[in-house]
Every structure is written in structure tokens, then in C-alpha cells.
Amino acid sequence: MTIIQFPKDMKWGVATASYQIEGAANEGGRGTSIWDTFSKTPGKVVNGDNGDVACGSYHKYEEDIEIMDDLGVDFYRFSVAWPRIFPEGTGEVNQEGLDYYHNLVDRLLEKGIEPMCTLYHWDLPQALQDKGGWDNRETIEAFLQYAELMFKEFEGKIKHWITFNEPWCVSFLSNYVGAHAPGNNDLQLAMNVAHHLLVAHGKTVIRFRELGIKGQIGYAPNVEWNEPYSNKQEDIDACKRVNGYFMDWFFDPVFKGTYPDFMVKWFEEKGAVLQIEEGDMEIISQPIDFLGINYYSGGVGRYKENEGLFDHEKVDAGYLKTDIGWNIYPEGFYKVLTHINENYGNVPIYITENGACINDGVENGEVKDDRRTDYLKQHLVALQRSIESGVNIKGYLTWSLLDNFEWAEGYTMRFGIVHVNYRTLERTKKDSFYWYKQTVANNFFEV
Numbered sequence: 001m002t003i004i005q006f007p008k009d010m011k012w013g014v015a016t017a018s019y020q021i022e023g024a025a026n027e028g029g030r031g032t033s034i035w036d037t038f039s040k041t042p043g044k045v046v047n048g049d050n051g052d053v054a055c056g057s058y059h060k061y062e063e064d065i066e067i068m069d070d071l072g073v074d075f076y077r078f079s080v081a082w083p084r085i086f087p088e089g090t091g092e093v094n095q096e097g098l099d100y101y102h103n104l105v106d107r108l109l110e111k112g113i114e115p116m117c118t119l120y121h122w123d124l125p126q127a128l129q130d131k132g133g134w135d136n137r138e139t140i141e142a143f144l145q146y147a148e149l150m151f152k153e154f155e156g157k158i159k160h161w162i163t164f165n166e167p168w169c170v171s172f173l174s175n176y177v178g179a180h181a182p183g184n185n186d187l188q189l190a191m192n193v194a195h196h197l198l199v200a201h202g203k204t205v206i207r208f209r210e211l212g213i214k215g216q217i218g219y220a221p222n223v224e225w226n227e228p229y230s231n232k233q234e235d236i237d238a239c240k241r242v243n244g245y246f247m248d249w250f251f252d253p254v255f256k257g258t259y260p261d262f263m264v265k266w267f268e269e270k271g272a273v274l275q276i277e278e279g280d281m282e283i284i285s286q287p288i289d290f291l292g293i294n295y296y297s298g299g300v301g302r303y304k305e306n307e308g309l310f311d312h313e314k315v316d317a318g319y320l321k322t323d324i325g326w327n328i329y330p331e332g333f334y335k336v337l338t339h340i341n342e343n344y345g346n347v348p349i350y351i352t353e354n355g356a357c358i359n360d361g362v363e364n365g366e367v368k369d370d371r372r373t374d375y376l377k378q379h380l381v382a383l384q385r386s387i388e389s390g391v392n393i394k395g396y397l398t399w400s401l402l403d404n405f406e407w408a409e410g411y412t413m414r415f416g417i418v419h420v421n422y423r424t425l426e427r428t429k430k431d432s433f434y435w436y437k438q439t440v441a442n443n444f445f446e447v
């Protein structure tokens, strides 16, 4: 038996996002988002699912907070729907939207739960998309106006701010792969979006400092680990490119003030050229207070000529998989965290997302999701190993509190430690909820 003990100041939490849980898409003065448009475009989301109702958390947030209170967490990471604050992206402010988030935050604080607020978790106001979205640099200024309003409105209540969730998903997944909203397939466009997101991030950090807002600010990239199948240089280089796609491209500009040259050259060969304006890199590389890391999976890969964007193929090495088909690969969690520490310094890190898609249902009022508990155990061992190795981990927030709208997979894929019946919106605490509750209370667990 092994005791996995965390530092006494370790923080624990759960995470969600506005479009995935709130519902009430046409209530409270909310404007249309690109995910309302995308999810209602035939063929984009499994079963034609959308976020009109989701988990009903817009009306059930007090019940959700009672569940978090029972869980005993320190943090609740949620996101603000920009279209609830500025229904048209800019211009008139929607007071009902501000009121909703004040009620949410006030209730959290009454329960002693710290709000960790993500300003952008993919639900761009459609009105801004209609003017070019993140390809248009004017959207940067619109985001800055939205962020400044939120900083001033929630000064003293919210002390942990995240500018962007998973800029790789917002840029490349959504504008090159096309699997997420707005669903484009254009590498140059994706590169422009990625750059503009980073500029918006940097400008927001600068404004946060200028306003003297009490608290901390960071961003939350998603990362994966691609391990070379062999020690052949071609396999090592192929995996370096894919890791560079998910990590270096979004870390180097913030931590080093430059894009990774090997990736710039590779993208140029693919026809995509960086379009940087004077001062952009200085803006992007503003020091941040913490780094959010979203890790789910990784695996083994190797060189394959003309395969995909990077002459790289994933190799099925026989790892167990979650129900969404991703490898269960805790070693990759350890590798990615030590890689970050070695290459970007001892920046304070919150794990802002880690969890498993396990689709077990309710039987006799229970959900026996042992595979999720096993996933959490294995990844928390990897996390503790990284702490032992000097990585500056400040907290761990599991994705997710609730089963919710999993983007293009709709409601078919369940990541929650609490089951949601999407017909009745009934919440059922899963076995993993009780395991996580005990781990939060003890700050250790046994393997």
C-alpha cells in the first residue's frame, strides 16, 4: 500500500464552463454565441445536441454549490458567457447577466469556496464572429473591454482570473481541423486566430496590472504528451513537432517572447506565415501569476512521411482508453509537467482540468464509475511525482463537477463526478465523487 501525500497548502477544486452547463440560452438577456450557431448547424454535433438546456445550471447553481460544499473543495472554476454580459459583444451591458454571476460568486463565497473565473471558454458572441471573429484584431479590443468590465465589477470577490481556456482548441481545432465552432479549415486563419488570442491575453494582463486589481491572472492551455516510439531521430523530431503544436506554440510567446523557430519554419513550409505587428510579442510576454494546465491524455507516436500536418502518426500501444477513445496515459502527465518546469521555469501551476470520460449510468441510485476513480488515482500519482520533482503545483481541479455538453460529442460523453439526467436534470453523486471528497478532506490517498 502506498500513501500519496500532497503538500499542506495544496488546493483542490472542480471545473465547469458556461456553454456546457448553464442552459437558459435564450433567457436573462443572453445574446447568441458561436456555439449556439455551430451546434444548430446540421452534422456538427452528435445527435444535433446543443446547449439550450444543458445541465440547467443557470437556474440550479445553488444546488450545484451545495454539492460542491459537500465535496469540500477550495476552488470552483467556472466561465463567464461573454454573450450574457455583452449580448452583441460590445456596446450595451446586460445587467441581468452581471446579476447572475454576482449571485453565483456571492453564494460561493458564503460557502468559503474561491471562484476561479475563466473569461473566455469558447462562447464568442456571434455578432463578433459576423465581423470576422478572432481573425479580426478588433475582437481583441472587444475582449479587453469585456475583461476590464469584469475586473472592475468583481474586484475583491474574484481573485483568480483566467484569460483564455485552451487557445489551441480555439485556434487550430476550431479553424484548421474544423471540429469546433466556428468550424473553419484554414491553417493561415488558425495561425492568425492563435496570435490574436495571445495578444488579447497579453493586453488583458497589462490592463489587470494597470487597474491594480487584487488577485492573480493566468491562462489555461491544453497540453498532451507525444512520446517517440523509438530513439530514431525521425520519431523524436516528429513528436517534437506535435508537442510544439500543442505546447511550444502557446508557451514560448508568453514565457520567452518569441515563437518556436522550428515550428515557424515548419508552418511556413505548409503555407502559413506569422502576421505579427510591432509590439505584439512584448504585449504577449507579460509575466503571469499562474499557469493553468489542462491534461487528459497522450501516447506514443512516430514519423510517417506526408501523414497529417507534421509527418507524424499516433501509434496504438495498447493502453487502456476512456470511453471517448483517449489513452489513459498518466506517464504523459508527469512528462509534460516536468517538461514545462525545465523549459519555462518554476511558474506556479494549477491543474485547471484533468479527468476521464467514463459513461457509466445510474443503477439503483448509484454510479459505480471505478474506471474514473482509477484514472484520477493514476494521474494524481503522476502529479505528486511532479511535485516531488520540483514542479510548483498549487492546486488540482478535476474536469468536471457535472456531466455536461462535451462540444462536438454533445451529451454522449460524460466527464462528471456527478451524473446528470438530461431529461430531469437530476444530479447523482458518482462513486468517484465520494473518493474525491475523501481525498480532498485527507489531502492524501492510498494506492
Ligand SMILES: N=NNCCOCCOc1ccc(-c2cn(C[C@@H]3NC[C@@H](O)[C@H]3O)nn2)cc1
Binding pocket: 017, 020, 165, 166, 173, 177, 179, 222, 294, 296, 309, 353, 399, 405, 406, 407
Ligand atoms: N491537427 N490536429 N488534429 C487533432 C484531431 O482533432 C480531432 C479532435 O481533437 C480534439 C482535441 C482535443 C479535444 C479536447 C476536449 N477537451 C475537454 C474539454 N476541455 C475544455 C472543457 O470544455 C472540456 O470539455 N479537451 N480537449 C477535443 C477534440
